[in-house]
Amino acid sequence: MSDFSRDTAPAIEVRDLRKLYDQKAAVDGLTLSVPRGCFFGFLGPNGAGKTTTIKMLMGLATPTSGSIRLLGLPMPEEGLAIKRQIGLVPDESLLFDHLTGGEFIEFVGRIYGLERSVAKERSQELLNLFELGDASRKLIAEYSKGMRKRVAMAAALIHRPQLFLMDEPFEGVDAVGARLMKDILLEQVRHGATIFLTSHVLEVVERLCDRVAIINDGKLVREGSMEELRGSSATLEDAFVRAVGVGTLRETLDWL
Amino acid sequence: MNQARAILWAQWRSLRNFFPRKGVGWTAIVGLIWYGFWVAAALAVMLLTSSPLSTSLSGVFLLVFLYWQVVPVLMATSGASVDLRKLQAYPIPVKQLFGLEVMLRVTVAVEVVLVLTGAGIGILRNPSLHPWNALALVPFAAFNLVLGVGTRDTIARVLARRRIREAAFFLLILCAAVPQMLFTRGQGSAGRLRTLFTRASWTGWPWTATADFLQGHGQLRSFAIILAWLAAAGLFSYWQFRRTIFFDAQAASARSSGDSAASRFVEQFVERFFRMPSILLGDPLGALVEKEVRFLTRSPRFRLVFLMGFTFGLLIWLPVALGRQGASQSFLGSNYLTVVSVYSLILMSEACFWNFFGFDRSAAQFYFLAPVAFSTVVIGKNLTALFFIALEIGTIAVVCGLLGMPMRPDTLAESFSVAAVISVFMLAAGNQLSIRQPRAMNPAASFRSGASGRVQAIMFVIWPIAFVPVGLAYLARYAFASESAFFAVLAVDAAIGAVVYKLSLDSAVVVADHLKEQVVAALSQGEGPITA
Numbered sequence: 071m072s073d074f075s076r077d078t079a080p081a082i083e084v085r086d087l088r089k090l091y092d093q094k095a096a097v098d099g100l101t102l103s104v105p106r107g108c109f110f111g112f113l114g115p116n117g118a119g120k121t122t123t124i125k126m127l128m129g130l131a132t133p134t135s136g137s138i139r140l141l142g143l144p145m146p147e148e149g150l151a152i153k154r155q156i157g158l159v160p161d162e163s164l165l166f167d168h169l170t171g172g173e174f175i176e177f178v179g180r181i182y183g184l185e186r187s188v189a190k191e192r193s194q195e196l197l198n199l200f201e202l203g204d205a206s207r208k209l210i211a212e213y214s215k216g217m218r219k220r221v222a223m224a225a226a227l228i229h230r231p232q233l234f235l236m237d238e239p240f241e242g243v244d245a246v247g248a249r250l251m252k253d254i255l256l257e258q259v260r261h262g263a264t265i266f267l268t269s270h271v272l273e274v275v276e277r278l279c280d281r282v283a284i285i286n287d288g289k290l291v292r293e294g295s296m297e298e299l300r301g302s303s304a305t306l307e308d309a310f311v312r313a314v315g316v317g318t319l320r321e322t323l324d325w326l
Numbered sequence: 327m328n329q330a331r332a333i334l335w336a337q338w339r340s341l342r343n344f345f346p347r348k349g350v351g352w353t354a355i356v357g358l359i360w361y362g363f364w365v366a367a368a369l370a371v372m373l374l375t376s377s378p379l380s381t382s383l384s385g386v387f388l389l390v391f392l393y394w395q396v397v398p399v400l401m402a403t404s405g406a407s408v409d410l411r412k413l414q415a416y417p418i419p420v421k422q423l424f425g426l427e428v429m430l431r432v433t434v435a436v437e438v439v440l441v442l443t444g445a446g447i448g449i450l451r452n453p454s455l456h457p458w459n460a461l462a463l464v465p466f467a468a469f470n471l472v473l474g475v476g477t478r479d480t481i482a483r484v485l486a487r488r489r490i491r492e493a494a495f496f497l498l499i500l501c502a503a504v505p506q507m508l509f510t511r512g513q514g515s516a517g518r519l520r521t522l523f524t525r526a527s528w529t530g531w532p533w534t535a536t537a538d539f540l541q542g543h544g545q546l547r548s549f550a551i552i553l554a555w556l557a558a559a560g561l562f563s564y565w566q567f568r569r570t571i572f573f574d575a576q577a578a579s580a581r582s583s584g585d586s587a588a589s590r591f592v593e594q595f596v597e598r599f600f601r602m603p604s605i606l607l608g609d610p611l612g613a614l615v616e617k618e619v620r621f622l623t624r625s626p627r628f629r630l631v632f633l634m635g636f637t638f639g640l641l642i643w644l645p646v647a648l649g650r651q652g653a654s655q656s657f658l659g660s661n662y663l664t665v666v667s668v669y670s671l672i673l674m675s676e677a678c679f680w681n682f683f684g685f686d687r688s689a690a691q692f693y694f695l696a697p698v699a700f701s702t703v704v705i706g707k708n709l710t711a712l713f714f715i716a717l718e719i720g721t722i723a724v725v726c727g728l729l730g731m732p733m734r735p736d737t738l739a740e741s742f743s744v745a746a747v748i749s750v751f752m753l754a755a756g757n758q759l760s761i762r763q764p765r766a767m768n769p770a771a772s773f774r775s776g777a778s779g780r781v782q783a784i785m786f787v788i789w790p791i792a793f794v795p796v797g798l799a800y801l802a803r804y805a806f807a808s809e810s811a812f813f814a815v816l817a818v819d820a821a822i823g824a825v826v827y828k829l830s831l832d833s834a835v836v837v838a839d840h841l842k843e844q845v846v847a848a849l850s851q852g853e854g855p856i857t858a
Contacts, residue, residue: 128415132574146572153417164412168340180332181416209343211847 079142081106081233081264082127087136089122089288096122098288100136104266104281106232109259111279112268115314119288120268121161124237127266128158141233154182157226159219159236159267167211171202171221174210175228182229189228196224201250215242223251227258234258236267240274252278276306286314330422333413356787364437368444375448379455379541383445387466387533390442394435394470395477410571424475424567431474442467449540462539462552469532469556476563479570485630486573599623603713610698614706619713621686627767628677628685635670635718663726663733663741667719671745671752672789674718676767678711679749679756684767687849694842701835707760708753712746719745736809743816744796750823751792754830761838764848795819 082104089097097119104110114120125131127138129149138145140152166174172193179189197206200220205213210221219239226234234255240248255265256278269275275282276296283293292299292313296306303309371386413423432439442463449460529538535551538544600620604612622628683690693703719741727733799819803812838845 130411130415132572150417150419153415158415160415164415166336166340166412168343169336170339170343173336173339173343177332177336178416180335181329181418183328183417 077142078106079139080104081108081141082110082266083137083139084123084127085137087123087126087138088134089119089126089131090134095288097126097133097285100285100288100290102283102290102293104264106264107259107262108264108281109255109279110264110266111275111282112266112285113272113275113282113310114268114285118285118314120285121237122288123285124235124266124268127235128156128160129153130160154229155232157229157231157234159222159226159234159239161237165210165218165222168209170207170209171213171217171224172197172206174221175225178225179228184229192228193224196227197221199254200224201247216244216247219243220247220251223254227254232263234263234265234267236265238268238270240269240271248274272305272307272310282306284310284313329416329418330426333418333426359787361436361440364440367437368440370444371441372444372448372451375445375540376451378452383540384531384534384537386441386445387536388531390438390466391470391533393438394431394474398434398474398478414571420568420571423571424564427475427567428471428563431471431478434474435470439467445540455540455542459540459542459545462536462549465549465552465556466532466536469552469559472556472563473559474563476559476566479563479566483566483570483573485626596623603709607709611702611706611709614698614703615709615713617689618686618707618710621689622677622710622714625677625685628674631673631677632714632718635673635722663719663723663737664744666722666726667741667745668748670718670722671715671748674711674714675752675756678714679752680759681763681765681767682707682711682756682760683764683845683849684760687764687766690764690849691846694838694846699835700838701831704757704831704834704838708757711753712749715745715749716742740812743813743820744799747796747799747816747819747823748792750820750827751795754823754827755788755792757827757830757834758837761834761841761845764845766849795823 080103082102084100084102087097087100087102088095100119100123112120112123122131126133127140127145129146129152132146141155143152145152166177169177175193175196176186176189179192180186184192194203194206197203200223202217202220202224205217210218213221219242223236223239226236239251243251252274259265267275267279279296281293281295282299284291284299292309300306300309303312375383410423446460446463449455449463450457529535529544529548530551532552532555535548535555539548539552600616600623603615603619606612607615677685693700723733723738723741796816796819799812799815802815803809805811
C-alpha cells in the first residue's frame with residue numbers, strides 16, 4: 071500500500087473478525103470501519119466481546135480468523151510499526167505498580183523511542199496536566215482507581231499518537247477527573263487523532279462520540295452516527311437496551 | 327537498545343521503590359547463608375583449577391548444565407523474566423525482548439555462575455594453562471542462558487494447554503526418571519551414565535568440549551563444538567520465544583461447557599469432592615474450607631505442584647529405592663513412603679504454608695470484611711492445607727501399594743505421623759509468614775516467578791529446623807531400637823507442636839488486625855516490567 075493510500079485509509083478496519091475460545095465465539099464475524107479523526111464508542115453489555123476486540127486491536131490477543139488494519143497497516147504483520155503510532159489505555163492491571171506515576175509515564179515515553187530527557191520533561195508536564203503533580207512521588211499501587219486511569223491516559227499521550235485505543239477509560243474516575251480527561255481527548259480529536267473507546271458510562275459516550283457501535287454476544291448489532299443510533303429513542307441508553315434486547319424486570323424474588 | 331535500557335531502568339526503579347517498604351532483613355540473612363555456601367564452593371573450584379589438572383572437568387560442567395536447566399523445572403520456578411503480558415502492547419522488537427530474557431536466565435542459576443567464575447579465576451591463575459583457555463566459559467555460559475529460555479518457554483506453553491498438559495507432564499516426569507532407571511538397571515547402564523561425567527564420554531557434548539578447551543585438548547575443534555551448540559540453542563530458543571509471544575494462553579486453557587453424560591458424571595464427581603469438607607465441618611468453617619479446596623483445585627500452579635509432589639517423588643526415587651538389592655533391603659526402600667511424603671510437603675509448602683493469602687489474593691480483603699473471626703479464616707486455610715496433604719500422602723500410599731513397595735500398617739502410620747508433625751510446625755511458622763510477608767502470586771501460572779535458588783535457600787534455612795522434632799524421633803528409634811520410642815517421641819513432638827501452633831495462631835490474629843492495610847496493599851500490587 072502506498073503512503074498516500076495509507077494516510078487516507080480508515081483508522082481502524084476490521085473484517086469478519088472472529089475469536090474462538092474452545093469453539094465458543096467471544097467475537098463472531100465482526101466487521102467495522104472507523105474513519106480517521108473520529109471519536110468512536112464501542113459499547114456492549116458485560117461479556118459481549120468488547121475487551122476481546124480491543125485486545126486483538128492492541129495486539130494482545132490473536133484473532134482466530136479475519137483481518138485487522140490499523141492506520142492502513144495490517145495487524146499483526148506490521149505490529150511494531152502500528153504500535154509506534156497508537157496510544158493505549160489498557161486494562162489497569164497492565165500498569166507497573168512499583169513505579170511512581172512520573173516514572174511510569176517516563177518509562178512509556180522511552181519505550182516509544184523518546185530521548186530520556188524529553189520523556190522526563192513530558193512526563194512532568196503530563197502529570198501536571200492530569201492534576202497528578204501532587205501525587206508524582208506516590209507509587210501507582212497507592213493510587214485510587216481514578217488516578218490509575220488518569221496516569222494510564224497521560225502515558226498514552228506522551229508520544230503524540232494518531233490513534234488511541236482505550237478500554238473503559240472513565241471507569242472509577244470522579245466527575246472532575248472525567249471532565250478533565252474528556253476535554254483532553256476532545257482536543258486530541260480536534261487535532262486529527264482518532265479515538266476508539268469502550269465504556270459502560272453511556273452518558274459519556276453520548277456526549278463525546280461521533281459514531282457508535284454496539285456489540286452483543288460477539289456480534290455487531292448496531293453501528294452508526296449518534297443520531298442514527300438514537301433514532302426514535304430519547305436517549306442512547308434506551309437505544310442500547312433495545313439493541314441488546316434486555317431490560318425490564320420480568321420477575322421478582324419473594325424473599326427480596 | 328534504548329528500549330531494553332528503559333525496561334531495565336524501570337525494573338531497577340521498581341525494586342528500589344519496593345524494597346525500602348518491605349523488611350529486607352530476612353531476605354538478607356537467607357541470601358547470605360545460601361550464597362555464602364556457593365561462594366565457598368566457587369573458592370573450592372578455584373583452588374582445584376589453579377593447580378595442574380589431573381582429571382577432566384567434564385563432570386563439573388555437566389553438573390553446572392544440569393543445575394541450570396533441570397533444577398528450575400524440578401522446583402517449578404522460572405526465575406525472573408520479562409512480563410510479556412504487560413510489555414507486549416508496546417512497540418518493542420521481539421529480538422530485544424529475547425535478549426533481555428536470555429540475560430535474565432542468570433537469575434535461575436546465580437549459584438553456578440559463581441562456580442563458573444571460580445573456575446575461570448582458577449584457570450587464569452593456573453601456571454600450566456594459557457589464560458585464554460578461560461574464554462571457553464563464556465560460550466558455555468551463553469549456551470546455558472540461551473537454552474534456558476527455550477526450555478522454560480516450551481514447558482510453560484505445553485503446560486498451559488488444556489488436554490495435552492497432563493500427558494506432557496507425565497512425559498516430562500518419565501524423562502526425569504530415565505537417569506535413575508539407567509543407574510539401577512545394571513552395571514552396564516550405570517557405567518554408561520557415569521561415563522557422561524568423565525572425559526571418556528562423547529566429545530561432542532558441550533560440557534566435554536568446554537572441559538577439553540580449558541585443558542588445551544583439540545582446542546579449535548572443541549571451540550567449534552561449543553559455538554555450534556550455542557547457535558543451535560539460539561535458534562531453538564528464539565523460535566520458542568516467538569511462539570510464546572504469539573501464544574494465546576486464554577484460548578489454550580479455555581474449557582468447553584460439555585453437555586455429554588460423561589462430562590455430567592465428572593462434574594457431579596468433582597462437585598462431591600468439593601463438598602467433602604462441608605460434610606464434616608459446620609459453616610462458616612465448612613464454607614471457608616470448601617472455597618479454598620475449590621480455588622486451589624482450579625489453580626494451575628497448585629495442580630502442578632500437587633501432581634509433582636507424588637509423581638516426581640515416586641518416579642524419581644523409585645528406581646533408587648528398588649536398587650539392585652530390592653526394595654526392602656535399601657534404606658530408601660524401607661523409608662520410601664516417608665521420603666516421598668516429605669518431598670511432596672516441600673513442594674506444596676508455598677501454597678499450603680508460607681503464603682496462603684498470596685494465591686487467592688483477591689479474597690484477602692473479603693476475609694477482613696466478612697463477619698467471621700479471623701482465627702476461623704486462618705484455621706480454614708490450615709485445614710485446607712492438611713486436607714491436601716492427607717490426600718497427597720494417601721495417593722502416594724495407594725501407588726506405593728500398587729508398585730509392591732513395603733507397605734505395612736506401621737510404615738503407613740509412620741509416614742502420616744511424620745508428615746503431620748512436620749505440618750503442625752510448618753503451619754505455625756507459615757501462619758506468621760503469610761501475614762507478615764504476604765506476596766502476590768499468579769495462581770494461573772504453572773511456573774513460579776523467582777529464582778529457584780531463593781526457594782532452595784528458604785528450604786535450606788527453615789526445613790532443617792522443622793525437621794528437628796522428627797529427627798529426634800528417629801534418633802530415639804536408633805538409640806533404643808524401639809518403634810514405641812519412635813512413636814512416643816513423635817507424640818511428644820505433636821503435643822509441643824499443638825502448643826506452638828496455638829500460640830502462633832493467636833499471635834497471627836493480633837498481627838493481622840494491625841497489619842491488615844499492609845496485607846491488602848501487598849496482595850494487590852503487581853510487579854515491574856520484569857517479574858521476579
